[in-house]
Amino acid sequence: MSDENFHSLYPLVSDEVPATLFSQSLLAVFDALPDALYLFDEARVLTKSNLAGAQLQSCTREDLLGRRCCEMFWRTEDTDTCVVDRALESGDKVEVEIHTEDGNRPTAIIVQPLEYPGGHRRTEALVIARDISDLRRAEADAIAQRSFMASIADLTPDEIYALDNNGRITWMNQRAEADGLLMLAGRFFIEFIAEDFREIAQDNVKRALAGQESECEMRALRSDGSMRDVESHTSPLWKDGEVSGVLVFLRDVTERKRAQELLVQSDKLRAVGELAAGVAHNLNNSLTVIQSRAQLLLMRSADDSAVKSLKVITRAVDEGTKTLRRILEFARRDSEQEFKPVELGDLITSSVEIARPKWQSKSSPAQVDVKIECNEPVYVMGELAELREVVLNLIFNAVDAMPEGGTMELGTRAEIESGCFWVADTGCGMPPETAARIFEPFYTTKGKRGTGLGLSASHGIITRHGGEIFLVSEPGEGTRFEVRLPICDKRSRFLKNSSTETANAEDEHSAPEEASVLA
Numbered sequence: 001m002s003d004e005n006f007h008s009l010y011p012l013v014s015d016e017v018p019a020t021l022f023s024q025s026l027l028a029v030f031d032a033l034p035d036a037l038y039l040f041d042e043a044r045v046l047t048k049s050n051l052a053g054a055q056l057q058s059c060t061r062e063d064l065l066g067r068r069c070c071e072m073f074w075r076t077e078d079t080d081t082c083v084v085d086r087a088l089e090s091g092d093k094v095e096v097e098i099h100t101e102d103g104n105r106p107t108a109i110i111v112q113p114l115e116y117p118g119g120h121r122r123t124e125a126l127v128i129a130r131d132i133s134d135l136r137r138a139e140a141d142a143i144a145q146r147s148f149m150a151s152i153a154d155l156t157p158d159e160i161y162a163l164d165n166n167g168r169i170t171w172m173n174q175r176a177e178a179d180g181l182l183m184l185a186g187r188f189f190i191e192f193i194a195e196d197f198r199e200i201a202q203d204n205v206k207r208a209l210a211g212q213e214s215e216c217e218m219r220a221l222r223s224d225g226s227m228r229d230v231e232s233h234t235s236p237l238w239k240d241g242e243v244s245g246v247l248v249f250l251r252d253v254t255e256r257k258r259a260q261e262l263l264v265q266s267d268k269l270r271a272v273g274e275l276a277a278g279v280a281h282n283l284n285n286s287l288t289v290i291q292s293r294a295q296l297l298l299m300r301s302a303d304d305s306a307v308k309s310l311k312v313i314t315r316a317v318d319e320g321t322k323t324l325r326r327i328l329e330f331a332r333r334d335s336e337q338e339f340k341p342v343e344l345g346d347l348i349t350s351s352v353e354i355a356r357p358k359w360q361s362k363s364s365p366a367q368v369d370v371k372i373e374c375n376e377p378v379y380v381m382g383e384l385a386e387l388r389e390v391v392l393n394l395i396f397n398a399v400d401a402m403p404e405g406g407t408m409e410l411g412t413r414a415e416i417e418s419g420c421f422w423v424a425d426t427g428c429g430m431p432p433e434t435a436a437r438i439f440e441p442f443y444t445t446k447g448k449r450g451t452g453l454g455l456s457a458s459h460g461i462i463t464r465h466g467g468e469i470f471l472v473s474e475p476g477e478g479t480r481f482e483v484r485l486p487i488c489d490k491r492s493r494f495l496k497n498s499s500t501e502t503a504n505a506e507d508e509h510s511a512p513e514e515a516s517v518l519a
Contacts, residue, residue, distance in 0.1 A: 035130045040084055042123030044069045056107070056129055069127075084125050087111035097132070105133050162237065163189050163246040167205050170245065189248060194219035194227060204234040208246040211236050220250065226433075228254045268442060280324040287324070291317045316354055322385035339381040339465070341488050344412040344421045345374035347384070351391040352410065359399050368399060373411030379488035380419040382465050387485075390458040390469075394423035394481050397454065400446065401427025401479060418467075419487040424480035430473045438471060 027050075030037055036053035038046055046067045054061040057072065069084035087094040094111040110128040153160055154174035162171040167188050193201045197218035204214045213235040220230045230250045237245040291314060298310040352370060359368040380387075398408045406426040413420050430438070430445070437443045441456040462469045467485035 035128050038127040040069050040125045040127065044084055056131065083109055083111050084127065087113050087125055088123060105131055106136050108132050157251065159250040161189060161248040163205065163248060165209060165245060192221045194221060204232065205246050208234045208236045209243055211243055228252055229257045284321060284324050287317050287321050312353055319385040319388055323389060339383055341379045342382045342384050342387055344378040344380060344419055347387055347391060348372060348374060348410050348412060348421060351388050351395060355392055355395045358396060367405040368402060369407045371407065371409045376414065378412045378414045378419040380485040381488055382485060386461045390461050390483065393454040393458045398423055398425035398427065401425050414487060417487060418484040420482060420484050422480060422482040424478065426478040429475045429477050429479055431475050435471055435473050
């Protein structure tokens with residue numbers, strides 16, 4: 001390197017050091033640098049290059065000198081001006097990233113106009129080129145790894161929450177967002193834990209901040225305010241050897257706990273079935289006596305009122321006998337039923353007569369206004385005694401829901417494929433959490449007065465009939481149960497004749513089947 005060219009690149013050299021020796025040392029330093037260095041003069045012609053610069057251009061240093069900048073660093077996509085021209089015209093440093101001609105090597109280009117002491121700017125530019133292929137590959141690998149870890153976090157069956165040292169939520173995975181908890185970021189985690197478990201949750205967070213892990217079961221709130229059962233695993237979040245936050249893993253076990261409860265209930269039902277099989281046989285003997293005496297009084301009585309009451313008694317005993325038979329069949333698991341046409345209007349009116357003493361025989365009877373709406377015959381296929389049991393259960397529940405009195409409405413209607421009947425009351429109603437469990441075995445809101453089996457059994461009967469039972473209730477607004485059953489062909493003369501024959505048989509006091517069928 002000549003002294004003139006050296007001074008054009010680095011003009012200030014101590015007078016105590018020979019310029020030639022210094023220039024040789026500086027060139028050796030430049031050649032040792034891993035980055036490519038290029039010096040362009042005022043004509044944008046390359047005058048100097050280090051060894052890395054020649055290697056980046058895949059040629060010798062002698063072949064490289066004399067090239068114009070635009071032959072080496074072509075225009076970038078956002079401008080038609082060469083990057084060296086842009087730097088020299090503006091007087092400011094320019095930084096861009098370009099790709100080599102083969103497109104495989106991203107290169108970072110820094111163009112620095114030269115300025116010397118005294119504020120004198122020379123029309124020369126120093127270009128630093130750095131091969132950043134390894135950096136971009138490392139970044140791509142890091143992004144892929146981060147994406148992979150994010151996918152694992154999002155696809156895990158657990159909800160994951162990251163908390164800061166104050167217990168505020170700073171991040172959550174998609175599983176947590178999918179459960180509707182989208183507005184949690186920045187809020188305290190314990191806000192979404194059931195109040196009875198907040199102390200436990202807070203203690204777990206403190207233990208995690210102290211570097212300890214903990215596990216427990218608790219109840220958490222959903223975004224709609226409902227409760228769910230969760231398993232919680234709380235662990236410290238480490239960074240550079242120190243705890244920087246807390247990770248909380250929540251697994252929703254509501255359905256699993258419900259399945260466990262149903263399994264326990266199934267065991268209870270099996271025990272009840274075994275007990276009921278023995279009780280049913282003994283009760284049948286008592287019903288046989290009641291049925292026989294009622295039939296005897298019916299044949300001897302001439303009083304119309306007494307005859308009407310005795311008919312109700314014999315009918316109730318007969319259906320009670322059938323109920324006991326069903327209990328025994330259920331316990332033995334050998335129930336075979338043959339459904340017959342049932343007219344829903346008759347079912348409703350006769351059930352009301354049977355249940356009427358429920359609200360008329362109290363020492364201080366509440367005023368219950370009963371309204372029945374049956375505009376036309378509606379026939380369904382079913383077992384009369386079972387369906388009457390459902391209606392009576394709904395009537396009794398309606399009366400119990402109106403201790404101060406009210407209105408009970410019953411009715412029937414025909415739909416396209418279903419026959420429908422309903423029982424509604426103006427009683428106390430029930431909240432959503434109660435309505436959601438009302439058909440569960442052994443679930444009752446009556447305390448010791450209830451068994452929790454009435455509505456559960458009714459739901460099972462309607463299901464066996466291929467029907468559905470629906471519930472609409474609001475606290476303070478009353479409750480309405482509606483039952484839909486597969487409808488019969490109302491035009492069938494068989495249905496009409498069957499109903500007529502049944503009525504005639506009752507009027508002639510024909511002897512019903514013996515009540516001792518269980519013996």
